[in-house]
Amino acid sequence: MSKTVEEISRATGFSITTVRFVINGQSEKFRISAKTRKLIEDYIAIHGYSLNYAARSLKLKRSDTIGFVVPDLANAFFARLMSALEILCRKRDLLLLTVASHEDPELENRAIANLLARGVDGLVIAPCQTATLPKLLENKTRVPIVMFDRDYGSLHYPTVLSDNFQGGLEMTRRMLQQEISCHFLCGHAESPSIQDRIRGFSAACAEKGIPEGGSLIRLDAEDSTSAGRHLMHGLIDDLQHPPRAFMCSSLLVLEGALQQIKSQIGSIDKTILIGTFDDHTMLDLLPNRVVSIRQDEAALAERVFARLIEPMSGKKRSSPHDVVPCRLICRNL
Amino acid sequence: MSKTVEEISRATGFSITTVRFVINGQSEKFRISAKTRKLIEDYIAIHGYSLNYAARSLKLKRSDTIGFVVPDLANAFFARLMSALEILCRKRDLLLLTVASHEDPELENRAIANLLARGVDGLVIAPCQTATLPKLLENKTRVPIVMFDRDYGSLHYPTVLSDNFQGGLEMTRRMLQQEISCHFLCGHAESPSIQDRIRGFSAACAEKGIPEGGSLIRLDAEDSTSAGRHLMHGLIDDLQHPPRAFMCSSLLVLEGALQQIKSQIGSIDKTILIGTFDDHTMLDLLPNRVVSIRQDEAALAERVFARLIEPMSGKKRSSPHDVVPCRLICRNL
């Protein structure tokens, strides 16, 4: 299989141009005789033809690929986003190249350099840092770049992210309808997205006149189950009992927090009100009242894609940022 | 940035060969004079150099990429496997190209054809079908191909999968230590992996002398929460109450089954013994006794990769299949 145009031309006796016309469906346009077309088509039906993308890319300076750099492929949110982006890409015959940085700035830089060297036609980055990025990207190529999920600011690239402030605000409001107070356990605290969630939390506390909303917030640098365990451990020690209501900055932190309650207290009281960022169908399994925030992956992917092809269609950049609303999900309440 | 070798050669006045030697770190070997090397290195430090993979691929007939076709990117198991494979690839400076088939044979074929056209150096397929695959792959290219996760048989490619029979056997044994009987709710029933799990289940039932182990098995074509709901619905109707112990062929089916108990009965009795294929940390959240089977993603990825590079290193294919053991995980018991 997988003959080249030149091989087909030699085998059938027609010129390369002629063969190319029938392959590209331009035989009508250039009035290729029906029999030559038939001959060529028959040959291809038997032996096959496979476009060589390397040669094509070399010539056209275009690879029909989009690069996507994510912190973690095993994170359900990024996996879903990758899936959504991939579908959009396929519609335009683009191949999505996804690479994980594993939250390592060095790997992130290498991934970006690699994708650029492979001539991606666009680049989507969910950055895990911002320090060394600008050098890499400055006056680089004419490749459209879109930042995603984390807004470290100052990088003047279009950025697409969820409305984390609104998410924090709405979730906290909903929880404070049920209980008079609420603790917030935060992993990956220095990340801009988390900062926004915290601001939403504080604003909702302020609305209810809850004094020093800030003292209800506990921070950890990592986003992990061990961070969750650690944060919950401190909270239980301070309160001398598990909290009546708490929310977490991510599913990982929630998992850790619940593990900690289980191991320290023995079981998880069904009356505890739980809140968490990022939704997961597994939350169905909890008997507790659960409030969660689901990011709109489809909308995010669409905005990212739109930003990517804006420059290709020669359009002006409108506003630099897209902020996508997220959705509150309630269980057992 | 991103000059070509030729540009650097022109700008510095040295020949392409000389420039290439210093770029490839062979200046020692070919005794490039220290000053010419310095000159070239300085130029590159300022203007940068970026390898053009398209040109390289065209010349070498090698793309330094591996293709990976999976049924569903949002499935945690495949996401983890992709992550593991990606790490192995990066060690060898290979880029992993992952494409989802969304369980659609047509998309699967297109994905494979696309990856082949892009000149992948190896192809890993977790097939969602087997009917049309052979035509696509027959006498294709010299690209090493490895099948993964689902063994539809008859395709004479090396195949890597978990020991589903052993998984089914061990999980069922463990459950039958706790309860006198156990129901098995199966989604995606025609899949070979599921068939193996069923065989393991039946074998364990036979060991205990449980009559007609087969009548405890309920099947659905789909692997989904709705399949789980449907299967549990039928089971509850037949028993007139929820089962004392049941296991599911996947997390999705489990979710559906639990949802159904919740909606039909009102709540999930904590004494129900639950078993499921595929593990998830979220299972920590259940108060019930839970037995699960975790596939060894790291080992699977390693075996897949080994199979992939076997032909490259000119080694013989040893046995055609790799069966990787999986691990039993128990919670609250």
Next chain:
DNA sequence: CTGTTAGCGCGTTCAC
């Protein structure tokens, strides 16, 4: 130690 050259397969432009 350094320079020259052919060609990988495709797309484009111009000639018959």
Next chain:
DNA sequence: GTGAACGCGCTAACAG
């Protein structure tokens, strides 16, 4: 209606 030729940037082989 069809053919020929050039060049994209890189690698490898050979020439000095």
